[in-house]
Amino acid sequence: MLPYAPLVTPSVAMVAGGIAIYSIHVTRSIARKRATIDFFLKTEADSSIVKLFQTFDEHVVVVSGLIDQGKTLREIVTTTEYKTVHACLNILEVGIRRL
Template sequence: MKGSDSKIAIVSLVVLSIWIFVALPLIYSPEPTTDHLLRFAPLFTPVVASVAAIIAVAAISAQKSIARKRAAIDFFLKTDLDHNMLEAYADFEKALKSFKAHTAGGRDIKTFIDDPETEKDYKKILRYLNVHELVAVGIKNNIFDEGVCYNFWSDAMVRHVRETRPVIEYEIEDGGSDALFLELRTLSARWSVQIANWNRNFGNGRSVKTV
């Protein structure tokens, strides 16, 4: 349960406790208090109903939060256990190494794409970037819990986006749309700042380059 949900639930329980342990005893206490408080008895019904509604909303919110966490964990279990996902990751890392060697030699990205020997590597890089984009879209649409995703996925995502930045920029320019990998770029930029802050405050002082 998130902090805001916990606060709502606590406040709701406090109000409900006041109603049960304070208001009700006063209402049904002996004269003269009873006559005075009975006039306000009709007001307590909507109050209790409102408290119950708040508790219900908090419970639903908590269940949604748990569902998002489970969805994220299920997805990452698949990335670590599914043969196809493991193969896609291995292919990506191998293709990325080939791409970095290519560009380190002073050759541009277009020759990497047009070369029959490296064209498949380029497609493997794009395929795994789409996996990262899927995670980012899932977080944006509240399908995945961002906290779980950050703890498990942030280092890999930020590094991959940083190292494939020329590929992403080429795809944006070639495709003519700034929306390509938009959620991935946005999330990676945010996470890179969080990682840098963590390293500065709790780590070994190293900072992470932002995208």
């Protein structure tokens, strides 16, 4: 057993290092998913954002109608309906990109 001792020590260290790297990867993945869920729960608890999302469906219909009418992008962007839709989609995009 004595001649193998110099080989066993680095082998054990390499296995321990591999386990540590895997553990860090799993912990980061779980933390990222937890942060995303926390973000969505926080936005659901905020009353102004809840009101924003409640009007989202109606405003999407209005913006879609403006597009169907042939309005220019410059005209559509200035409407409050577009700003509501834009804000809601930005909130959702941030959460999804972080997941």
